[in-house]
Amino acid sequence: MKKFETIKEKEVIKNYKKFEYVICELCNKQFDDEEFNEEIYDFNESEVKCRIGQSYPSDSFGDIYEIDICPKCFVEKLIPWVESQGGKAKVTNF
Numbered sequence: 501m502k503k504f505e506t507i508k509e510k511e512v513i514k515n516y517k518k519f520e521y522v523i524c525e526l527c528n529k530q531f532d533d534e535e536f537n538e539e540i541y542d543f544n545e546s547e548v549k550c551r552i553g554q555s556y557p558s559d560s561f562g563d564i565y566e567i568d569i570c571p572k573c574f575v576e577k578l579i580p581w582v583e584s585q586g587g588k589a590k591v592t593n594f
Contacts, residue, residue, distance in 0.1 A: 501525065501568055524570040526577055531570045546574040 504517035521530045546569050553562010579589045
């Protein structure tokens, strides 16, 4: 679950949301990018998303399913579960 802080500015009519942190759906720990990035050039990201719907040239509609999961739980919990179900996690370099 992503948490946002609502910012209210007096001089601007429009309010906006500033990203604060994410709560992992598995371990319930709050995390942000800085927690998993030890060095300035490091990054650790995880994303689990499924889009189901229909797409036409003029419009698209459907549902998006998302799970907020920290990189640690992705590697230590989700991948072992997928493999226990007969799946195989693909690891690639970039």
